[in-house]
Amino acid sequence: MEKVDRSVVNMANKVNVLRILWENKCIFRAEIARMTGLSQPTVLKIVDEFMERGLVNISGKGISSGGKPPLMLEFRWDAYYIIGVDINEYRIEIILMDLSFDIIDKRIQDNREVDTADTILKRLADEIRGLISEHPGEESRILGIGVGIPGIVDAQKGILIYSTELGWKNVNLKEYLKQYFDGQITIDDSTRAFAIEEKIFGKGKDVKNFLCLNLASGIGSALVMDGNLYYGSSGSSGQLGHVAVEREGPLCSCGNYGCLEHYASGRAIEEAARRVVEEHRESQITDLVYGDAGKVDLNIVFEAAMGGDSTALEILEKASDYLAMAVSGVVNLTDPEMIICEGKISRECPIFMEMFKRALRRRGMKYVGREVEIVISNTKSYMGSFGSASFILEQFIQSGGEAERFVRIRGNSNQRLDYVG
């Protein structure tokens, strides 16, 4: 009994020390001890083990106030590598990165109109294989492949259950990739990937409870509660787009009626704008596309709103209010400190974001969520693949820096499994 306990404690200590080493570029041993509350000899033992495994270097000596100068420890970013993958309706993005998420190399491919799940996955496997074999120096030390994809994902089994964005249903991504690669492979929803990336690097770094919103053609969401990504019982939490906001609303493909997606998603905004043109209503939206409804896209609505057009502003106002209805529910239920937004709408339409903030304030309870802060993800540096890779990194840290299985390209794998349900 005692033995088991000790190993659990040992592991927790290791994880703790490793995280501190990872978060601080250079650090003294004594400082680790101070930060963790562990004894110096314990830290010494753990650090020695990491050093043996090549995870930590001694980078130089500090200044001594008498006696032996303390040794400066440095995390070795190039000890291992990770492959992060992001798949969305526009493109696949594959990045080989080191442990500090510095990009070693990348492959980005636009998805084409002809692409199906079949051709995209084939291309994905080809590109990953190409990327690995072009980097013989890193090849033997890749911890895993993390894949992010928008939709309902069974993260445990690695199955994409449904994605409106891609129009895919029951695609066993993990099984498919396992035909080509050995090693750790994680599949998760891209909004969750975004959330964990925000938690590690981004604006959610020191925030315990936050909500992530992906406002694009569809609506994605993910919750971090008490510092952990929230999955729910079947791993399908985060379906904010399918929260009903209209009792008498239309039937949704999800089975419910009057879902948020029908009122506040990019698709819904576009649809409303298209109707304006089709009905030949007097609006800058109609003018900007010169009366051609086929030319309407989200950006036309943004452009008209920028120009002060009342119809466009009304469409956005309505959408933002519906969004606020659903989000205020989440706020009441989970009491987050922060809401971090990503996606085309949040990046390209400040007008919408202002409206959303106002609406949320209006719909906020008097007693709950008064302080919740709405921010836009730091878009300049963000790439979806970092989020996907974060799952691999997190697992690596959680395992106390153990890395026994690496990614390997499998030999001849001509036979294909039936991975599309």
Next chain:
Amino acid sequence: MKKDYVIGIDFGSDSVRAVVVDVTNGATVGSDFCEYERWMKKMYCDPSRNMFRQHPLDYLEAFVKCVRGALREAGEDAGSFVRGIGVDTTGSTPCPVDKDGTPLALLPEFAENPNAMFYLWKDHTAIEEAREINAVFSNFGGEDYLRFQGTYASEWWWAKILHGSRVDEQVKERAYAWVEHCDWIPALLTGNTDPNTMYRCSCAAGHKALWHSDFGGLPSMKCLNEVDPYLAYVAKHYTKTPQVSTHKVGVITKEWAERLGINEQVIVGGSSLDAHAGAVGAGVKPNVLVKVIGTSTVDMLVHKRENLRGRDLHDSCGQAENSILPGYVGMEASQAAFGDLCTWFRNLLMWPVGTLLNETKLIEDKTKKALIKEIREQMLDRITRAALDTEEDSELTVIDWFNGRRYPMINETVKGGMYGLTLGTDAVELFRGILQAAVFGSRRIIDSFVSRGIQIDEIITVGGIPKKSPLIMQMLADAMKRPIKVSNLTQACAQGSAMYAAVAAGFYQDLEEAQAHMNVGFMKIYMPEEKNFEKYDRLYCRYLKVGRHFEEIQAARNGG
């Protein structure tokens, strides 16, 4: 004293310019220009059919003459201080070449055949071919090869090649490959014109031949073959991956060093299309739009590829990798008429002057001529001054599509127009309305970028109009709510090419560094005046609305 010069060459539509530039500060130490001899005699052209061809000898003769002229001005021994040469040309200006890469018109049997010469950018003989190309390229097995450039224009590479091959069996048989003007010059100067291995520039390749890394190069052989097997044949001999403008193509050949009067160590840099070089010369960088204003405009921006992924910009601009600054996607939009609108207005008002004044017996011929000349020269300046004093915002809305509309949402069939004429509308008001139309056309381009998430902080203008018309510049600043900087350069394109040479020859690491040292600054900055924002917003809404109605009228007409 040791000096380091680079030469920038700008092959324009009528003439070629050369500038000799001090590499340390970008100052021009010598410059010259030279017209194309045969071209000025209107040889090989048929304006009634929109056929415009240029003889390769026109280029070479004028090139040698003006480089020598510029060097003479740069002082004694200037040729020995030259370290590099960079080039820009018009485009798409392709030419059929034989297996050695020699333009067919340089072979005796083709010397007088216009189909064997360079097809100048404004040659519109390939309208039918462009239609065919659009039909296939827009959806070939599900791939849209037009998604980065939009509708394929009859002015561009594949359309002209197809046209040439269809109308001239002999040219088709002899033409092993085709080259862009801007690729041929560096290739020639370095002595490698073999079509299979010669230098090709990213700028023309991307914007005109549709080269893109997402396609793995040019449109697929299958696709080209579907249009016409000859296009696939041409593509087979376009094997080299395009290179950036700062690429060191090679060292100048002994023969060319001698002909130009420069030393034999000169590095030949890469090239680009002229407007793109102009953008570089004027100081393009992320979030800064360079607007070259002449008869029409070219509006250019650069952006990192990562940030453009998933953005659909094909209605707003053409995009090509590395076409302006290496490492960035170059974006190019344009207005089909700008300066041309003013010229139209002047010509309109000149009718009685040119006609009646010519016929009058009241004054003698010499005075007549002088008077006509004076009126022609002074009219625009004078009316601009008058327009400057009329501040009232009028009921009049003018639409600037006198030459069709390019961006956003290209439509070459729409026409210009006016709404809101009253019995009180006078020439000054009409002129102001026309300027406003040009300015709103510019705003639509900017708004279309900004609403697609492309940040634009300021605008640099290049050309004669920005220097001459403070009225238009202030209107632009107010309507677009952004500062407008007027470049000091008179030869922005040649300055840009000189920067290519400076980087290729190793003086600077990249164009950004070259720009920092070789930028000659701005002659004026127009700051937006907030008090005018509301007025221009209102007038702009009206412009959009009237434009939409005109477009609908045109659509009905097109529909029959």
